[in-house]
Amino acid sequence: MNRNDAEKLMLLPVVGKLFFEPAYFVYKYFVEYRPWLSDRRAVERLFEREMGYRPDLDDPKTFNEKIQWIKLHDRCPQKVICADKFRSREFVAERAGKEYTIxxxxxxxxxxxxxxxxxxxxxxxxxxxxxxxxxxxxxxxxxxxxxxxxxxxxxxxxxxxxxxxxxxxxxxxxxxxxxxxxLVSDDGNDLRDYRAYCFNGWPEIIQVESDRFSGHKRNIYKPDWRRIEVEYGYPVGEWEPAPACLDELLDISRKLAAPFLFVRVDFYIVNGRPKVGELTFLPASGLKPFSPSEFDRELGDMLDLPEAT
Structure with missing residues (x-):
């Protein structure tokens, strides 16, 4: 291979980057995102594609349907701060304490x-x-x-x-x-995520993520640490004892959830103390089914929505 051929080969990644990246964004924007659709129509279309049925956005019953309603109607300005993985520290420090921030x-x-x-x-x-x-x-x-x-x-x-x-x-x-x-877990294993689902300001279930990089497992518990036999995106793992700081974790969740219809407060536990990783308002964008499916309605019954304006 002569020098000219080698230089041409070196240019291929650059040319590919210049061509394919813009083409990718054009495809995503116009073909997949369809920006000309109204928010309601886009939400209906996406939900039907992912969940297999059309959502009732006027009188939602299931948790996933109510998450779509929240997308369309809940414009609480504090969500912008809390969804920001940088500025959310301000909210956590003010309402719960700086010691719970990362x-x-x-x-x-x-x-x-x-x-x-x-x-x-x-x-x-x-x-x-x-x-x-x-x-x-x-x-x-x-x-x-x-x-x-x-x-x-x-x-x-x-x-x-x-x-x-x-x-x-x-x-x-x-x-x-x-x-x-x-962050490193106390036992040296993969750091677990503890995710408190808060409905109208109150934590009702805790989702625990374990072995995220080697056979991801997901368990769901009630606040009294009774495990709920439901699968949500990943297989159910072995029952694990509640963390020693569970009461503290639930107390922080209540403080952070107070302004919101729904929020999931995500924690890590380091040196025996909870640390808030992030606040999530639309888990899985309300597009992930539960098994059994009846649990979707059970969760939906926990969330009271106001009248849409």
């Missing part, structure tokens, strides 16, 4: 700041504050592929989660990159 080691709007020189020396998590799933665990910054991380962050910062599923509050969040310390 420290922020770095915040930036520019992916080019994600370098060996600027990242903290300790193991950390890099994520965007405005969307879902853009998370990078960096245990050793000298060995991490930060070029790949920066590229994916650039794509994520262009993403507006509102368009995908009409979750309006995400569209209002100023886009940033947040760096946090990597």
């Amino acid at each position: 420290p922020c080691l770095m915040v930036t709007e520019d992916p080019e700041d994600i370098t060996v020189d600027k990242l903290p020396d300790q193991p950390c998590v890099i994520k965007t504050n405005h969307d879902q799933g853009t998370v990078f665990i960096v245990k050793d910054k000298a060995k991490a592929d930060l070029g790949e991380v920066r590229g994916r962050l650039r794509i994520a910062l262009r993403r507006n989660l509102y368009h995908a599923k009409r979750e309006w509050h995400y569209g209002e969040v100023p886009r940033r990159i947040v760096v946090e310390p990597l």
Whole structure:
């Protein structure tokens, strides 16, 4: 291979990036998101595609239907702050206490700041504050592929989660990159997530995520730690004892949930104390079925909605 051929091959990733990334966004925006549809029509269409039936948005009964109603009608301004994975610390500190927040080691709007020189020396998590799933665990910054991380962050910062599923509050969040310390569980295993579903200000169930990177399991418990035999997205795991700080976790949940019709408060437990990871207003965007399906209605009965205006 001569030098000219080698130079042409080196250009292929650049050309592909310049062509395929814009084409991908055009496809997503016009073909999948269909921005010309009203929010109601888009929500109906997406729900029917994912759940297999048309939702009753005028008189919703199930939990998933009521989440669609909340998308369309609940415009509580505090949601914008709480959905922001950077600014939500302010809300948590004010209502529950700063000790329940996860420290922020770095915040930036520019992916080019994600370098060996600027990242903290300790193991950390890099994520965007405005969307879902853009998370990078960096245990050793000298060995991490930060070029790949920066590229994916650039794509994520262009993403507006509102368009995908009409979750309006995400569209209002100023886009940033947040760096946090990597949390470690007390027992040395994968960190568990404890997710308190709060209906009209009151925690009614706790969803526990375990083994997220090796056979993900999901259990659902009542606040008295009776396990509910229901599957939701992942297989049910073995029963586990309640965390020692369960009462504290529930108390924090009530304080944070007070302003909202519904919120899921997500916790990690570190050194025996709960830390608030994030606040989620539309779990799975209300598009994930329960098994048995009757549990969807049971949860729906726990959530009282006001009259739509």
